[in-house]
Amino acid sequence: MHNKYKEKKSIMNVIRLKIDNKEVTARKGQTILEAATDAGIKIPTLCYHKQLSPIGSCRMCVVEVEGYADPMAACTTPVAEGISVLTQSDRLFRMRQDALRMILVNHPLDCPVCDKAGVCELQNLTFEYGVTSVDYQLPKRKYTSAYRTTFIEHFPERCILCLRCVSACKEIQGHRALSMENGENGPQIVINRDKCVSCGECVQVCPVGGMLEKKSATKWRSWETTTVRTTCPYCGVGCQQLLHIDKNGKIVQVTGVEDAEPNKGRLCVKGRYGFDFIYSEERLKTPLIREKDGFREASWDEALDLVADTFKRIIKESGPDAIAGVSCARSINEDSYQMQKLFRAVIGTNNIDHCART
Ligand code: FES
Numbered sequence: 566m567h568n569k570y571k572e573k574k575s576i577m578n579v580i581r582l583k584i585d586n587k588e589v590t591a592r593k594g595q596t597i598l599e600a601a602t603d604a605g606i607k608i609p610t611l612c613y614h615k616q617l618s619p620i621g622s623c624r625m626c627v628v629e630v631e632g633y634a635d636p637m638a639a640c641t642t643p644v645a646e647g648i649s650v651l652t653q654s655d656r657l658f659r660m661r662q663d664a665l666r667m668i669l670v671n672h673p674l675d676c677p678v679c680d681k682a683g684v685c686e687l688q689n690l691t692f693e694y695g696v697t698s699v700d701y702q703l704p705k706r707k708y709t710s711a712y713r714t715t716f717i718e719h720f721p722e723r724c725i726l727c728l729r730c731v732s733a734c735k736e737i738q739g740h741r742a743l744s745m746e747n748g749e750n751g752p753q754i755v756i757n758r759d760k761c762v763s764c765g766e767c768v769q770v771c772p773v774g775g776m777l778e779k780k781s782a783t784k785w786r787s788w789e790t791t792t793v794r795t796t797c798p799y800c801g802v803g804c805q806q807l808l809h810i811d812k813n814g815k816i817v818q819v820t821g822v823e824d825a826e827p828n829k830g831r832l833c834v835k836g837r838y839g840f841d842f843i844y845s846e847e848r849l850k851t852p853l854i855r856e857k858d859g860f861r862e863a864s865w866d867e868a869l870d871l872v873a874d875t876f877k878r879i880i881k882e883s884g885p886d887a888i889a890g891v892s893c894a895r896s897i898n899e900d901s902y903q904m905q906k907l908f909r910a911v912i913g914t915n916n917i918d919h920c921a922r923t
Pocket residue numbers: 609610611612613620621622623624625626627638639640641
């Protein structure tokens with residue numbers, strides 16, 4: 566009975582429609598863009614980002630729906646039973662070209678010096694839609710101040726006002742540090758310095774070079790990098806990262822893996838920007854044993870033997886409660902579990918804590 570109810574409910578939730586003359590099924594509440602993507606049909610987008618609520622600001626995703634005079638944005642229009650959608654036509658092509666031209670009126674063509682070159686969504690679409698000139702004459706926006714943190718640089722003149730950064734700051738990170746406000750030169754992104762924590766989510770979702778990383782600026786070109794997926798070393802959450810490695814084998818950027826749990830692309834300021842310690846000259850590479858005149862390098866075997874012998878001596882002299890352990894917050898849960906097991910079961914004390922406050 567229960568299963569039949571579920572079956573009936575799921576049948577009621579199925580919507581049948583046609584996209585580019587192909588029979589497609591979608592779930593109730595999905596947008597035309599989501600239904601097309603699930604069916605393997607590509608619709609161009611610029612402001613849309615799968616981790617964010619639809620924004621509908623760029624008009625690149627326009628599609629024609631049979632029976633409606635005007636094309637509509639696929640990213641904000643929900644599917645409906647029996648509709649027939651066209652994603653490609655001469656009219657749509659021209660509309661998308663016009664949308665790009667409107668954006669390019671104010672967007673500087675400084676691709677040779679922009680770090681986003683090669684991975685810029687606007688650059689790719691401009692090329693795909695063959696936009697070679699911008700005939701519109703609009704007053705150029707002027708910006709007097711730009712926002713900078715230790716890690717992020719804002720290039721307001723490159724901003725296409727897609728609002729992905731505003732939505733990501735609010736919906737993904739929950740900081741609400743970004744907003745769009747009307748200034749003397751029209752709308753622009755404004756950053757509340759007190760709320761910004763430099764997490765870099767705005768940089769990750771920016772489709773152009775409007776928000777960039779300061780740290781590795783102009784040191785690399787995207788097409789010369791390779792990526793390696795790894796787990797963030799900073800805490801036990803296990804966020805999935807992509808390390809971007811330049812042609813010299815050095816990490817130049819870290820981004821979150823958008824389709825992977827547990828972070829779904831999101832990273833904190835440490836995970837995203839705290840990687841240069843890897844190349845520090847001061848990095849410890851071997852254990853150090855303290856002696857009268859300071860430290861001397863030792864092998865792991867020697868260091869671990871020293872720790873074990875010292876533990877044994879202290880336990881013999883003062884009992885197991887004279888020893889305490891603090892497990893590192895960067896450890897995974899399993900390592901912390903083993904640490905408390907070692908202290909309770911082997912050493913024989915409950916003096917064990919975890920520095921999960923970093
Ligand atoms: S992607 Fe739909 S309006 Fe921008």
